[in-house]
Amino acid sequence: MGGLMKALLPIGEQSMIEHVSRQMSRLCSSVTVVVASEEQGKLLSGLNYPYLIDETPGRGPLAALHTALAYNCYSAVWVSACDMPFVSDKAAALLLREMEESGSMAAVPCLEGQLHPLQAIYRAECVEQVERCLQEGDYRMKGLLNKLNVVRVTEDKFHAAGINLSFIENINTPEQYEAALQVAEEEWGVAVGGSRLSNHGL
Numbered sequence: 001m002g003g004l005m006k007a008l009l010p011i012g013e014q015s016m017i018e019h020v021s022r023q024m025s026r027l028c029s030s031v032t033v034v035v036a037s038e039e040q041g042k043l044l045s046g047l048n049y050p051y052l053i054d055e056t057p058g059r060g061p062l063a064a065l066h067t068a069l070a071y072n073c074y075s076a077v078w079v080s081a082c083d084m085p086f087v088s089d090k091a092a093a094l095l096l097r098e099m100e101e102s103g104s105m106a107a108v109p110c111l112e113g114q115l116h117p118l119q120a121i122y123r124a125e126c127v128e129q130v131e132r133c134l135q136e137g138d139y140r141m142k143g144l145l146n147k148l149n150v151v152r153v154t155e156d157k158f159h160a161a162g163i164n165l166s167f168i169e170n171i172n173t174p175e176q177y178e179a180a181l182q183v184a185e186e187e188w189g190v191a192v193g194g195s196r197l198s199n200h201g202l
Contacts, residue, residue, distance in 0.1 A: 007082040026089040069127035088167040110152035117141040
């Protein structure tokens, strides 16, 4: 994405990480960013977000999740990748409720049959299974989900609650970023531009 850290891409009147954090703050007592290196942490320092450095970089989102859970002091964690500009506190609240009512270890959106583990809720106890996956060399998020009692929350639950499914969309290409800017302009009513095109974000 042109060399710019995705978390710092502008979306609406804020950077993507600022928007994600604002949404998470509506539901969470605190928001912490997991970064891959000290350099990434310094790039975010101007935003005054507490951050953790991934203890085992190079092993993907699973390792970042382990870092988040290992330093967590709450009973559950809302995990969001930093490149998901339309995260929803209402969607997260629904996931949390589904997890608590089912007694599951995690609640994960399952839309059109696809799981979205980087926009999900995990109990703190999941750290043990995450550690096991890392020790076994299985760095896939789906590998973790296979070891957990997970409640899969389908689109009908979100539709019934009036929640737009855009909360699971992420940005990996310039085209996706331009599309997100257009959606932000239409839904938020702000002028946006993509001149700077280049995850308690993971």
